[in-house]
Amino acid sequence: DxxxxxxxxxxxxxxxxxxxxxxxxxxxxxxxxxxxxxxxxxxxxxxxxxxxxxxxxxxxxxxxxxxxxxxxxxxxxxxxxxxxxxxxxxxxxxxxxxxxxxxxxPISFEQRLAQVRAVLREAREGGVTTMQDLTSGDQLRAYQELYERGELTSRIMLRPTLDQVAHTAPLGLTKGFGGDWLKFIGYKAWVDGIMGSSGAMFFRPYDHDAKNKGQLRPIMRPEAEDGAADAMQEGDHYTSIPPGNLETLLTQAVATGLTPHVHAIGDKGTRIILDVFERVLTEQKLLGSDHRWRVIHAQVVHPSDFPRFGTLGLVAEVNPYHVSDDMRWMEERIGADRAKGAYAFRTLKDNGAVLIFGSDSPGTNAARYFLNPMYGLYAAVTRQTLKGAPVGGWFPDQRLTIEEAIEAYTKGPAWASFEEDRKGMLKAGYLADIAVFDANLIELGRTRPSGLLEARVLYTITGGRVVFER
The missing domain is CATH 3.10.310 (Diaminopimelate Epimerase; Chain A, domain 1)
Incomplete structure (x- = not known):
């Protein structure tokens, strides 16, 4: 691109x-x-x-x-x-x-296997033992083949797109279907575009593009009233109109038990998914239950919407390295006032969201994101670019402690995937998935966070097997 x-x-x-x-x-x-x-x-x-x-x-x-x-x-x-x-x-x-x-x-099966092998290599070299994937049928067949060959070195959590629910539901695919190496955990969907392309949806236009408020993704259409999302103002809610396509698909997914994981980035995009989640959770009598539905990214949240993450019992799946990359131009695009609600990890957590981290690898049409979690840990505790700017961090009140950041990479994702009884902690009886680094990450995070970028994996162990040794 x-x-x-x-x-x-x-x-x-x-x-x-x-x-x-x-x-x-x-x-x-x-x-x-x-x-x-x-x-x-x-x-x-x-x-x-x-x-x-x-x-x-x-x-x-x-x-x-x-x-x-x-x-x-x-x-x-x-x-x-x-x-x-x-x-x-x-x-x-x-x-x-x-x-x-x-x-x-078309991509040949052998080429697809080669692609997956390359990702697995990057993962084990970075200490990653579990990955979540936007999964197609062809991709799943590649994973199955590598599993049969004994070549999987990272566990793969499978997420078909939500528009596949009409096909997956009749097959009986439900929460946790699969095994410890390949497991269905949810459906992926999208509300809006991304910041890199100025496609994330906002209530007010972009500062650098006065005619642009972002773009609605195709899976949202048809809307019950065409243009309803585009017409929303700051005081509006998407549920003032009848359900559209996304809400219909979410309702169909409830019966499968697979949780929705929905991408929303701009303040309007985030408002839309919060509105839709609230209505579906309420109508399906899931509000207050242990549903673990996710908002992916939640990059810019309207101030009035932060408490809703806790009220609705939502998981915020965020990608902390985005802040190190995007801060360089965020204020040029949305201004300092709206940027206060951007990548607001501390505010999300303090308002009751279960915060979990990921890489968003391989990236978007605007940036390259690496699987190595050291980039995310560094970003979460410093809110600085890789060169250490700005001094003190960008909106430093949103920084996390190193302990909180590590938990968002380990214990949090295991809980969000209903695997807290076997993953996310070093504990007797749990899966032996371990990354050993050449440095004390907690000490670095507390005293010299830049050192996190220098930390290297010595061993990656998955299922008790050493899959990488430096």
Whole structure:
């Protein structure tokens, strides 16, 4: 992806007096061309997109495989962008991108196994013994194959997307289905976009983009009243209208016992999922029960909504390294006032949310996130960039202690997955999943947090077996 950060500290980037377009023009934002990548990709077809999917870039080999040349007409609803001599620049818009998509071969099973092996290697080198995955059928088959071969070195908690509930429910898949190595724990869904693409939904427009309040994700549609989410103001609640698609799917999921884990990032996005959760929990007589439903990210929360996490008994699954990465540009996008409610780990915890940490690896179209939990521990206790800025931390009142941060990586996730009787602690009878570091993490977190970034794993032990030794 490209373009997610082009409005951050942009200077002259994207202005008409700056030659930002590689096609030789000076209009609009940065636009690459195949000439920029052909020399490095002669033997490999390449097809990438701008972060907002408004345009795509294909290298010369990809264009050749798709049969696109100077004589290829624009398809209905699409454009093959050309230079002044009529040759394709590699930029494809609308349905023109489908010309390349249809010749992309499916990922082979062996390639998928190789991909999973690479992730498992990164996990064990970082001391990670359990991962949660956004799971497709093809991915699950790869996990099963590696399990049969004895190659799984991390336990995989499985999360199909919520729109699969109509298929999974008739199969009888329910909470905890599977074993200690491969287990279904929930359904994944989304309310809004992400901060990196300015797609997270807010009540007020972005400071750097006065016409933008974020984007609703497809799984939310159809809404009971089209445009209801976009029209919401700070005093509004999404449940003032009848249930839409997401709420219908959540109701279907209740019978399976698999808990919903729903992505919500902006203050409006978070309000929407809190409203929807509250109505479904109430109607299904689950409010006050041990349901362990999750809000994923909860990156920016309206001040009036923090207490609802405790009242509704919700888990906040957050990714602490986001604060170290995003703080560099958050205030430029939403201003200092709204940023006070951003990545508010302390406020979430103090308001009764069960705080659990993850990596969000491999990342988004705006950033790379690593599996190694040292990045998250450092971010949670310092609220600084990897270079130590700002001194004292960004909104330092939201820092956690190192003990709280470690618990959010261990005991908390085990509880959230209904595995507190066998995981998350070093205790007789529990699974022997252990990471041994070359430093005292608690001491570092208390006295020299920057040292957490230097800590290295000596041993990773999963199920009593040493799967990594430095």
């Amino acid at each position: 490209w373009g997610a950060y082009e409005q951050w500290n942009a200077g002259t980037a994207g202005t008409t007096d700056s030659p930002t377009s590689m096609s030789g023009t000076t209009d609009g934002p940065f636009t690459p061309s195949r000439d920029a990548i052909d020399a490095a990709t002669r033997e490999h077809p390449v097809f990438v997109n701008r972060f907002d999917r408004s345009m795509y870039l294909a290298n010369s080999l990809a264009l050749k495989l798709a049969g696109i040349d100077h004589a290829t007409p624009n398809p209905d609803g699409g454009e093959i962008v050309r230079d002044r001599d009529g040759y394709a620049t590699g930029i494809l818009k609308g349905t023109a991108a489908d010309l390349v998509r249809k010749v992309i071969p």
